[in-house]
Amino acid sequence: MAGSARLCVTNQKGGVGKTTVAINLAGALNELGRDVLFVDLDPQGNATEGLGMLETYDAEPPSLLDALVDPAAVDPEEIIYRHAEMDVVPGNVDMNAAESTLVQEPDGETRLDAVLERLEADYEFVIVDCPPHLGLLTDNALYATENLVIPALAEPTSKRSLELLFDYVGALEMDHDIEIEPRALVANRIGNTRQATEMLEWFDDALPDVPLYRIRKRVALQRAFAEGKSVFAVEEETDMDEVFLTMAETLADQFSNREVPA
Numbered sequence: 001m002a003g004s005a006r007l008c009v010t011n012q013k014g015g016v017g018k019t020t021v022a023i024n025l026a027g028a029l030n031e032l033g034r035d036v037l038f039v040d041l042d043p044q045g046n047a048t049e050g051l052g053m054l055e056t057y058d059a060e061p062p063s064l065l066d067a068l069v070d071p072a073a074v075d076p077e078e079i080i081y082r083h084a085e086m087d088v089v090p091g092n093v094d095m096n097a098a099e100s101t102l103v104q105e106p107d108g109e110t111r112l113d114a115v116l117e118r119l120e121a122d123y124e125f126v127i128v129d130c131p132p133h134l135g136l137l138t139d140n141a142l143y144a145t146e147n148l149v150i151p152a153l154a155e156p157t158s159k160r161s162l163e164l165l166f167d168y169v170g171a172l173e174m175d176h177d178i179e180i181e182p183r184a185l186v187a188n189r190i191g192n193t194r195q196a197t198e199m200l201e202w203f204d205d206a207l208p209d210v211p212l213y214r215i216r217k218r219v220a221l222q223r224a225f226a227e228g229k230s231v232f233a234v235e236e237e238t239d240m241d242e243v244f245l246t247m248a249e250t251l252a253d254q255f256s257n258r259e260v261p262a
Contacts, residue, residue, distance in 0.1 A: 004037070004120040005255035006145035007127055007183060011152060012168075013161035014132035017188040019046045020221055021151040022129040024240075026086050027230020028248035029125050036086040037123040039064070041112070041137050043098060045091030047129040051083050052228015056090040063092035064115075068140070069101060071114035080119065085233055089119070099136045110176075112140035125251075134168050142172055148182040152203070153189060154196040162206070182210045183254065184247055190216045213247050215240055 009022040019042070026036045040047040041064075045057045067074040081088050102108035112128070120126055128141045142148075150165065152158040169180050185207055190196050203212050215221075220238035224231045231241055 004116075004123045005125050005147070005251070006116065006120075007125065007147045007149050007251070008041075008130055008138075008141035008145040009127065009149045009151065010130035010138055010141060010165070011150055011161060012132065012134045012138070012165060013152075013157065016132075016151045016153050016158075017215070018132060018151045019050055019129055020225060021149065021186050021188060021215070022047060022127055023050050023225070024221070024230045024232075024244045025149065025247060025251075026125075026127045027232040028241075028244040029127075029252070030085045030230075031232045031245065032248055032252060034124045034248075034252065035122060037080070037089065037119060037126045038083075038086050039089045039112075039116075039126060039128045040091035041095075041128055041141055042091055042131045043095035043137070044131070045093075045095075048088070048090040050225045050228065051088055051090075053081060053083065053088060053090050056081055056092070058093055059090075061094070063094045064089055065092060065094040065098050065101065067115045068098065068111040069105065071111060071118060076119045085230055087123070095137075102136050102140075109136055109139035110143050113144035116144055125255075134165075139172060142169060142180055143176060143178065146178055146180050148180060149184045149186065150182060151186045151188045154187045154191070154199040154203075156195070156199065158199065159202065159206075182207065183251060184213060185210045186213045186215055186247070188215045190214055211247070211250055213243050215243055 009018055026038045029036050048057050062074045062078050079089050130138050130141045218238045218240050220236045224234045
């Protein structure tokens with residue numbers, strides 16, 4: 001692991017609010033005064049839209065894909081865009097060809113690591129928003145960050161999706177001789193139902209060593225996304241602010257004493 005703390009937000013199950021969690025975690029870290037780089041690795045560009053930067057999705061090269069294909073050939077400043085809360089490497093329409101392109105490259109699953117080594121010098125945290133499925137791009141995120149933030153819905157389908165994710169992570173760890181650590185489990189869009197309560201108990205039992213954060217359904221989160229900001233940059237307040245701040249503080253503490261290679 002290089003200078004900055006790297007985290008990827010991933011769950012191969014779609015519709016779990018992954019991008020909302022990623023944006024608001026990044027916003028919380030910024031609120032704590034941390035310098036944050038946000039990387040939208042999802043070819044759909046949902047985070048790029050949720051940060052109010054949709055115009056960059058069709059921007060001319062170089063794009064993130066160009067950097068992944070040849071990390072040394074792209075000037076990092078050419079793919080970083082400024083947002084009021086954080087710097088962003090946005091998604092791009094070219095990323096739709098990423099899987100088919102990188103599969104032909106040697107070590108195609110390790111290219112993001114090389115890109116981040118060139119990008120991260122000015123940042124304390126790098127947050128990578130993954131595609132909503134497993135594959136070569138998610139491999140890149142897992143390999144490059146080695147730290148997981150996992151959003152999951154408080155419903156029974158999450159049991160199977162988490163099992164699949166951890167099986168997949170285990171195989172990647174063996175293939176590359178690395179250790180990928182789950183840093184946070186985010187129970188997202190929690191409703192006031194018995195099923196949700198039972199799933200929260202299951203999360204605690206299944207992953208007792210992973211901090212569990214409870215995000216309840218709030219219209220304010222959707223409105224902030226529509227405004228292209230995190231909840232920390234809009235006037236409307238929500239009680240979920242404190243949950244994201246607690247997560248950010250815990251992560252900052254976890255990484256504060258780690259050894260950083262010279």
